[in-house]
Amino acid sequence: MSRTLVIGANGTVGSELVRLLRAAGHQVVKATSRPVTDPATEVHLNLLTRAGLDTALQGVSKLFLLSPPGHTNQDELLKPVIDVAKAHGVQKVVLMTAMGANADDNAPLRKAERHLEASGLAYNIIRPNWFMQNFNSYWIQGILEHGKIFLPVGKAKGSFIDARDIAAVAARLLGTDEFNQRDFDLTGAVALDHDAVAAILSQATGQTITYQDIPEGDMRAALLQAGLPAAYTDFMMVILGFFKAGYAERTTDAVHMLLGRAPISLEQYAADYRSAWVKA
Structure with a gap:
């Protein structure tokens, strides 16, 4: 069974994503910077210090990735994860940034997107609105x-956009290769x-x-x-x-196209x- 690592698993999107993936039969591991309470389902990972990064990605086939809130150097936090994911043979990465992140190639989130695009990994990028x-x-x-x-x-x-729709889109993309190497702006x-x-x-x-x-x-x-x-x-x-x-x-039809229903x-x-x- 494939092993899916969710970074940001305790957040608004991540917690719902974990629920949806487990309901769909995925073996989900939650990355947490807090003390691990259940080693079978959680792994310690601190993106700021990179503590636990190598261990967290061992045996992982799919990865959901986002930058923790409160930080503006998102590329410095995300690029090492992408590199270690590639080194460990991760098969698919879904990266969540933000709508408009691709408007400026020098923006930290866009630098992280470009790093993933150039990595050779199968990926999707989702950019939700507020x-x-x-x-x-x-x-x-x-x-x-x-x-x-x-x-x-x-x-x-x-x-x-409702965060539950973002999680549903991420779960869909982690469960299929149909849309690989594509990015989606997500709106209501x-x-x-x-x-x-x-x-x-x-x-x-x-x-x-x-x-x-x-x-x-x-x-x-x-x-x-x-x-x-x-x-x-x-x-x-x-x-x-x-x-x-x-x-x-701006509105897009990405949620409807990917989920087959209105946002x-x-x-x-x-x-x-x-x-x-x-x-x-």
Whole structure:
């Protein structure tokens, strides 16, 4: 039986991917930087120090790979994994970056993509747009404390994608060679501005949730106060600026083509995650 290593297995996409792969009969090993509690299903791996990298990839035939959040040198973290995967004879790599990563060949994520493309490995690259799940994680404090989505993006729209769709696409690609050597930009079916998102969340929760456009300086201060490193805060401000400029509005049919169904709608996401925003 093939052995599939999932890096980022405890994250929003990775945890769902592990569930889907196991349900499909894959032997899945979760890479974790935390202490290993079950050696049969987990392996220690620290991408920052590369501790455990060689051991983690021994006997692996398929690999799901992403960069841990909070770091801007993604190529320095990902390229060694690709090299060790090749050395160990990994048969297929699915790399998750982000929509727009291929717009600049000098961007760290694009450097990692290019390294994989030139590696000789069978691969897919998936580039999801902004996650719907940001509203129940990164942006949740403003919703819970003030009933507001606070972001500096004006009236710009985003084709938000549910992380469960990203995981489903990754599972599909890890289970077939039909689409090898291709990359896919993953989006929801429609683009919405944050006023529309707030209205959908309000409808799902029975509470009044609104969107408030805020100055970039306020957003930067909030991210730093939340503990984000300065370099990653700068990165976040850049990609929020891209959102405001309209680069997140584009939609693709990749999810429908790969899964044979429409992407999960924001209305469905809001219904499924309703408990995250409903005040006790």
